[in-house]
Amino acid sequence: MSWKQEGKIFAWIAAFFLAAWFMPVGTSRFDNAVLEAFALLRWYAHEHVLLCLVPAFFIAGVIAVFVSQASVVKYFGANAVKWKSYLIASVSGSVLAVCSCTILPLFSSIHKRGAGLGPAIAFLYSGPAINILAIILTARILGFELGLARVIGAVVFSIVIGLLMALFFRKEEREKAAAQLSAPVIEDGRPLWQTSLHFFALVGVLVFANWGKPGDDAGLFSLIYAWKWWITAVFGLVVGYALVRVLGMKPMHVLLALVPVAVLSFVFPGQPLIPFVAATAALVLLTARMPGEPREWLYSSWGFAKQILPLLAAGVLVAGLLLGTSGGEGLIPNNWVSSLVGGNSLGANLFASVFGAFMYFATLTEVPIVQGLLASGMGKGPALALLLAGPALSLPNMLVIRSVMGTKKTVVFVSLVVVMATVTGMLYGLV
8 A cells, every 4th residue: 555645545535525515605606606617618518619629629630640740740840940830830820710728639639740849839829819800809999009019929929938848848859859850751641732621621610610700890801700601611511522532432422411411501591500510410420430541530539529628628617616707707706806907017917917827718708808807997018918818828728738748838838928928018018
């Protein structure tokens, strides 16, 4: 018997018992916080699991199965040309325009395929932080200066934080580089255009299915929003073509799978989620029944789902319990937050960064939240700090990152985001 191990087990049991014993059930704040936690979880399930995470899992599966390790190492590996790898990482992340949780399967996939820590971290930060639509919305609602500061800060952050992470863990990166040099080079088994077609068709589904409503009813973004589901359907057809052309499925099988999707689209014209779910189910059935790469793609996507979904659910519950939702309070009162982010002091900027890092922000929701805080007296510096730390991080996001790259690297990454957001917010407030 290991007394140390048994002591840890006893400590966990004792902690759980004491938490249950002193749980303030019956008090209005605690009971409301519990309701807010489940309300946030329900909202997350409605708004993000099917439209955001499911396509992201399939995209991550494409990277894991169809993109050769040699390709990932060539552009993102420890021996890649630094300026190219960081530029590609930051740009490719910004194209996706996803939230801090949707980027996780893609980050996990390229990390496992051999991407260097620095470029992988740049990709992880840039996806949710450099969201073109969110930046435009920031400039339009919160002012041009804040929008410009956000885009400059986010681009610089993605590169600087990636470089610093590579520097801090350079010993491991050198070992990875040596291993990649000695590993045999296995090239892609099919032309690059086929893998690209498959990959970008799924990216198109992800981006346009989640296209947010812009601030006004005019302009290109509003036009795209009005036609988003038709555009998504076109990319869905391209995915069907890729199943035939890239994966070798029989055209008749794919067409038969598309029939119920088309019927449901006309039967429920105002509920696009129904044909979307049907299309996802059809894709699962088609890949499950065909051995080889299609089934391997499905299993890989399912592997990412098993790893990530439980941690996200736990993180969303805890975040809702502590911080509540946009419509209600958690255990931490909203007036505390408003009072702590006024002015441009170090404490205000630090609190805004930490608050933003732990709270979950869906894509575009950070803008109205900051707008409300500014109306309550929030300083411009803390507002920028929250915009730089909030979309890129969240408590659910941290739990998954830890499972991918360990506690130490996760703590360093989160600390870098918080410190840089705090300093940048202070500087912006002074200017």
